[in-house]
Amino acid sequence: MGLSQRNRRLAPLALIGAAGIALAGCGAPGAPEGGDGGGDGGSSTVTIYGTIVDSEAELLQESWADWAEENDIEIKYEGSQDFETQLGTRAQGGNPPDIAIFPQPGLFADFASRDFLKPAPEEVEKNANEFWTEDWVNYGTYDGTFYGAPLMANVKGWIWYSPAKFAEWGVEVPETLGDLTALTETIQAATGTPAWCAGFESGTATGWPGTDWIEDYVLRQAGPDVYDQWVNNEIPFTDPQIKTAFDSVGGILLNPANVNAGFGEVRSINSTAFGDVAPKVADGSCALTHQASFLSGFFPEGTNIAEDGDVWAFMLPGESAGEKAVTGAGEIVGAFSDSEATQKVLAYLSSPEWANSRVSLGGVTSANNGLEPDAAQDPILQETIKILQDPDTTFRFDASDLMPGAVGAGTFWKGMVAWVNGTSTDEVLQQIETGWPAG
Structure with missing residues (x-):
């Protein structure tokens, strides 16, 4: 989830608004054929809508430009940071x-559950x-029917740091969560400042980076x-x-001695x-930050991202x-359409040819x-791809993205904000849990 290599801007996952909630809770009829690539199969124009905006959207369009021209298909892409709400409104309105x-x-x-989506072509x-992998295929499957293939992917849980600073402080990459705690203390002793920085702000999606922290710790600890x-x-x-994970993350994020550097x-x-x-x-104001592989696109132009460069990252370790x-x-x-042109575009986007085209432009990966x-x-990103392709990797999709929108993109995001603002852990956990639909 922009991307020249240095100007990447991730489109935030907007909160599911009233239209999205209504979609999940009512028996809305199936949508009619949509867009210029509608169901008559005669159009060579296909419309695509997503959360990807700014320079990343430009690279997305570049990734399929040659293929589209060769296949005489015009692909019109529109990105929006209000994707969830607007898509629900458009689907219910028949457009x-x-x-x-x-x-x-x-x-x-x-x-898919409301019959808005068409089953995927053969x-x-x-x-x-x-x-x-089977897990990824399952993410595009609903009630035994396959509706859609994955596109891009990222690995979360990277801890970004400056190799030169690590050498200056005489510290090494930690191998366990216990080692990470010791590393934090050593850096603070050496610098006299907090070792960590973090940012949860993302427009209407503010709070999602905090859910990533919790998910990483639940997977590693439980x-x-x-x-x-x-x-x-x-x-x-x-x-x-789950509270154990919150307590462990809170030991970093809620401790004034540990954050918010810079x-x-x-x-x-x-x-x-x-x-x-x-x-x-990159400038040394912050020693450690936790973020997904896509953070590589946010460093200033000229930053050397390498094991012996200006910035590098290690994966958040486990208990052992x-x-x-x-x-x-x-x-x-x-x-939403089963037109011939739409099916051709879907097939291309699910292929290795498209994956290699997009990844070669920089800033993203694919599984x-x-x-x-x-x-x-x-x-x-090369390391990220190796992790995604490693058969020994235990991979789990972002939990907040798998939970119902009222929780994952609702009470969970809001709960992380309240937690940072001082609401007690027990109260936050109770508030988040209320987002689960009854029954």
Whole structure:
């Protein structure tokens, strides 16, 4: 979820508004054929709608430009930071795009459950089964029917730092969570300032970076089975295992001695844009920050991202050394039209050819197994691709994206903001849990 390599701007995942909530809660009829690529199969224009904006949207359009010209298809892309609300309104009003790029599997399932989406064409399903893992295919499946293939992907849980500063302080990359605590203390002793910086601000989606912290700790401390149960509310937010993750994250984010380096007190986390932490790591104002692989696109132009460069990153470790458990996210592509041109575009977007085209332009990765790691120009993105393709990696999709929108993009995001602002952990956990639909 922009992208020249240095000007990337991630489109925030807007809160699901009234229209989105209505969509999930009412028996809305199936949408008619949408857009210029509608169901008559005669148009060579296909409309795509998504959250991707600014320079990233330009690169997205560049990624398919040659293919579209060769196939005599005009692809019209529109990006919006109010995607969820607007898509719900357009679908209910009978004017959806031909294709939507969904940033959340839970939202994707909402639309599939209301018969707004068309089942994926045979070629798309073939590509998905060949080039994506079963977990990824499942994210595009609803009630036994495959509706859409994944698009891009990212790995979360990277801890970004300055290799030169680590050498200056005489510290090394930690192998366990306990080592990370010791590293934090050592850096603070050496600098006399907080070691960490964090930013939760993202417009209407403010708070989502905090959910990433919690998800990483739940997976590492409680394990994948508990994580899966938590996603399905078989284990509630008020469960002690989830509170343990909050307490561990709070040991960093709620401790004035630990944050918010370069920005202010603890509460400044909520007013700091999530991408603004990158320049502070690059200039040495902040020693450590937690963010996904896409942060590589937020560093100032000229920043050398390499193991011996200006900035590098290590994966948040587990309780024991050598554990390979990571969280991540990505997009699922769904169609409101079954026109011939739309089906051709869907097939291309699910292919290794498109994945290599887009990744070669910089700033993003994909879990498509046909992707060549060297297609990524950025070394940290090359490492991300290797993690995504490693069969020994335990991968779990971002929990807030899998939960119903009222929780994942609602009470969970809001709860993280309230938590940083001083609301007690127990109260926050109870508030978040209230977002789960009854029954």
